[in-house]
Amino acid sequence: MQPITFIGTGLAAYTVAREFRKLDKESPLRFITTDDGHFYSKPMLSNAFAQKKTPETLVTMPVTKMVEQLNAEILTQTQVTQIAPSEHAIYAGDKRFDYSQLVLAWGADPIRIPLAGNAADKVLHVNDLGDYGRFRAALEGAKRVVVMGAGLIGCEFANDLQPAGFSVTLIDIAPNALGRLVPEAVGHAVQQALQELGVSLYFEKAVKSVDSADSGYRLTLSDESVLETYVVLSAIGLRPRTELAKAANLSVNRGVVVDRFLKTSADDVYALGDCAEVEGLVLPFVMPLMSAGRALAKTLARQLTAVTYPAMPVVVKTPACPLVVSPPAVGLEGEWQIDGEGKDIKALFYTPSQQLSGFVLTGAKVAEKTALTKELPAILA
Ligand SMILES: Cc1cc2nc3c(=O)[nH]c(=O)nc-3n(C[C@H](O)[C@H](O)[C@H](O)COP(=O)(O)OP(=O)(O)OC[C@H]3O[C@@H](n4cnc5c(N)ncnc54)[C@H](O)[C@@H]3O)c2cc1C
Structure with missing residues (x-):
């Protein structure tokens, strides 16, 4: 029997597999992932610095233990380059892997806004452990940090970094924090709390360009004002990864389109987590993927189960507010x-x-x- 195959080793893939193993201890499982395959809680990335967490200490279960726990094969540092549902196979370069059922759990990419300037490519994003390691390294010896995007994650980073001794500037094109997600009064409450910590706030402004400066970078904003900083972090948002699905003619909208059974438009191919659009909903949070993971585990074990989403409030990690x-x-x-x-x-x-x-x-x-x-x-x- 060909293995049930997961692309990705994030919370989505590992949740399905853990739930699946409660139902089926024997069927072969294979994971293919571009990262190291270690288990970690991604939400920790935006409040890890103040807790002095390193990428290593964020890992709660190393890949070797995941292999044992899941009785699975985990191929790390391996990028899937093509999915071929008509062949029941996927490819990593010229290497072919056959599957019985395939789970797309390949996550989302940080949105990169086009920026001018000779250091535009130095803007950092934090969406996995590797990114977090690079971000931590950049913070060594830095005093000032600019965070682009005052959404949930941008506010969390600002709240984490300012008390840790950095001078943080939060910039957003919207008129207030958390944009359209919350009423204005709530945005103001969060802003007030961040300001009391010492965070500088710039609203209705965008970063236009990033250039090298004597120490760090010089940012030019849409109103032509200039800021000097050591580190620029972009927290503008995420976009579901859909390219490989599109290339395989799967139905794709904002995310990889799936039905209530997490099934894509191809037989035996499922998707969940940050890459998936479930009944028109793209919900890039932990609780939805846990619900989806429990349902999909049953379906993979041949107990067809539709996902249900209860109300799922998100607790934002801004202790200042x-x-x-x-x-x-x-x-x-x-x-x-x-x-x-x-x-x-x-x-x-x-x-x-x-x-x-x-x-x-x-x-x-x-x-x-x-x-x-x-x-x-x-x-x-
Ligand atoms: C900083 C931050 C803070 C957050 N805080 C919260 C929070 O407080 N509460 C909350 O509910 N949610 C939070 N989230 C969102 C939550 O963490 C995500 O929804 C969840 O972790 C997504 O899991 P995933 O498995 O779908 O994707 P990921 O964890 O991104 O996993 C994707 C996997 O796919 C692999 N992959 C991608 N492409 C390929 C390829 N071509 N071939 C092989 N492998 C591939 C990657 O290596 C990775 O293993 C936060 C997110 C971030 C970035």
Whole structure:
């Protein structure tokens, strides 16, 4: 029997495999990954620096142990270059690997905005352990850091780095932090907390160019103002990896399109995690991939199971302003009702029929998370 094959060894692939092994101890499993195959919690990457974590100490289970635990073959540092569903095979260069069932868990790429300047390629992104290692190395001896993007992850990095002794500047093209994800009052609460830490905030401005300077880089912004910094981190967002799927004529939209069974448009090919679009939803967070992983494990073990998504609030790692976000569905009609002030805000999103359909809590109001989550409708019932 050809192995069930996973492309990727992130949380998505490993969650499916761990769940699968609870149901089937014997069927062969193979992983092919461009990275080292170590198990780590990716959400830790944006608050690891202040905790003095290195890439090595972020690893909670090395690949050798994953091989044992999953009774699997794990091929590391190997890039899949083609998938061929009609042959039930994938290729890494000219090496062919046959599969029985294939799971695409190849994640997402950081969005790279086009920048001018002779050091535009020095802008860093942190999306895996290798990136984190490069970022840490760049921070050695640095004093100033510019973070591009004041979304969830940009705010988390700012909150992590400023108290660790860096002078952080957070820049975003939007008028306030966390953009359209939260009502303005919440963005302001987060901004106030970051400012109190000492973070400098620049809104409604974009970085235009990055050039080498005597020590570090010189950034020119859209209003022609200039900033000097040692490190530039881009946290603009992620885009699902879809190229190999597109080349194989799989259905692709924002992500690799899958149905409720996580099945792509090709037989025996499934996708989940940051690369997948499940029933029109791209949800690049841990809780959705855990739900998807549990369902897919059963399907791979021949117990066809549809994924369900309960309401899944995201806890944002900004201790300066504790924050929980459960945004309403994109385009849903309704209104925010905002209660509280300063850093303690409760924002509830109601539809015209008065159904609570989203919430954002900050500061002391975070304590209401569990009760409010129970009132939310499921995302995919
Ligand atoms: C800094 C940061 C902080 C975050 N914080 C949170 C948080 O607080 N809460 C939350 O819910 N979510 C958070 N997230 C999101 C969450 O971490 C991701 O949704 C999740 O880890 C994605 O897992 P994945 O397995 O789909 O992708 P990945 O972990 O990216 O795994 C992709 C795998 O595919 C491999 N791969 C890619 N292309 C190929 C190829 N061609 N051939 C072979 N292998 C390939 C890669 O090497 C990797 O092993 C955060 C993300 C980041 C970047």
